[in-house]
Amino acid sequence: MTEDPRLGTTLAGYRIESLIGRGGMGTVYLAEHLGLQRKVALKVMSADLAGDARFRERFVRESRLAASIEDPNIVPIHEAGESDGVLFIAMRYVRGTDLERLLQDHGPLGPDRTVAILSQVASALDAAHEEGLIHRDIKPANILLAPGGATHPDKVYLSDFGLTKRASSDSGLTATGQFVGTLDYAAPEQFEGGALTPQTDVYSLGCVLFECLTGRAPFPRDREAAVLHAHLMEPPPKVTDARPDLPAGIDAVVARAMEKHLRTAFPRPATSPRRPGPRCARRRNRRPAPTRRGVVGSPSRRLVDSSP
Ligand SMILES: Nc1ncnc2c1ncn2[C@@H]1O[C@H](COP(=O)(O)OP(=O)(O)OP(=O)(O)O)[C@@H](O)[C@H]1O
Numbered sequence: 001m002t003e004d005p006r007l008g009t010t011l012a013g014y015r016i017e018s019l020i021g022r023g024g025m026g027t028v029y030l031a032e033h034l035g036l037q038r039k040v041a042l043k044v045m046s047a048d049l050a051g052d053a054r055f056r057e058r059f060v061r062e063s064r065l066a067a068s069i070e071d072p073n074i075v076p077i078h079e080a081g082e083s084d085g086v087l088f089i090a091m092r093y094v095r096g097t098d099l100e101r102l103l104q105d106h107g108p109l110g111p112d113r114t115v116a117i118l119s120q121v122a123s124a125l126d127a128a129h130e131e132g133l134i135h136r137d138i139k140p141a142n143i144l145l146a147p148g149g150a151t152h153p154d155k156v157y158l159s160d161f162g163l164t165k166r167a168s169s170d171s172g173l174t175a176t177g178q179f180v181g182t183l184d185y186a187a188p189e190q191f192e193g194g195a196l197t198p199q200t201d202v203y204s205l206g207c208v209l210f211e212c213l214t215g216r217a218p219f220p221r222d223r224e225a226a227v228l229h230a231h232l233m234e235p236p237p238k239v240t241d242a243r244p245d246l247p248a249g250i251d252a253v254v255a256r257a258m259e260k261h262l263r264t265a266f267p268r269p270a271t272s273p274r275r276p277g278p279r280c281a282r283r284r285n286r287r288p289a290p291t292r293r294g295v296v297g298s299p300s301r302r303l304v305d306s307s308p
Pocket residue numbers: 020021022023024025026027028041075091092093094095097098141142144159160181
């Protein structure tokens with residue numbers, strides 16, 4: 001395998017030391033901020049995205065918003081910007097693993113560990129939704145896990161807010177109407193082209209909950225079209241079909257998170273019980289909007305900087 005040519009080079013004041021991993025949108029490196037001598041995870045977006053004007057525009061907007069949210073379960077963003085035409089985002093280096101790898105290595109998790117992990121993700125989403133930021137790509141790979149304390153084995157950091165290839169569009173679709181990325185956790189409105197709301201993230205979180213407990217995505221199908229159809233038309237699967245040892249109440253939790261009719265144009269019948277909104281929706285607007293952190297340097301180069 002040829003060595004990554006970025007290794008050993010410096011980008012925007014960060015020396016790139018080693019490869020952490022590659023995703024659908026770019027490459028994540030362990031890097032050191034030379035000025036602060038601080039280790040960071042440096043995500044370098046792929047060249048095709050850097051050339052997509054709508055993606056760049058949203059990248060700037062969403063990175064600023066994400067950097068302004070201080071939450072113990074959201075990966076702190078130190079800086080996002082562009083250097084020599086390369087879009088990058090520098091964030092806290094989370095030493096550990098991610099939920100996708102954990103599930104691959106260990107298979108399904110027990111209910112206690114699942115709840116301990118996903119309640120931290122839900123808390124991060126609450127904070128983001130309160131500030132009007134929708135994640136758009138809740139999936140196990142974006143849930144980073146560091147070793148926790150004695151009571152919680154996992155300390156969760158949610159990453160990649162707004163950072164999806166779909167970010168060049170306001171809906172879940174690209175400009176050419178295609179869906180990009182995994183379909184496994186996507187809410188119906190993300191391929192229907194509907195407006196995305198906090199409930200979009202809650203739907204995806206329901207999918208992740210299902211996978212944590214069963215070890216498989218909610219609608220495993222051979223063809224992508226069949227996965228898409230299932231998200232649109234099929235009822236949420238039951239965890240207890242795969243895990244009869246678990247209480248039936250868990251099926252209701254998944255079903256509620258993955259409810260489809262909430263996002264359709266059809267109103268609920270007047271006789272149906274009032275559904276309390278997700279915690280995130282109920283708490284929205286309780287806190288005043290945060291002040292933005294400093295945007296330093298030339299706007300085209302230093303888009304966001306929250307360094308001290
Ligand atoms: N802040 C971080 N600290 C440590 N490791 C990270 C950090 N951010 C990402 N990683 C790791 O880098 C690898 C690549 O992440 P990346 O986000 O690029 O991939 P992905 O989530 O699979 O795809 P996508 O491009 O859709 O986000 C993963 O193994 C992930 O765990």
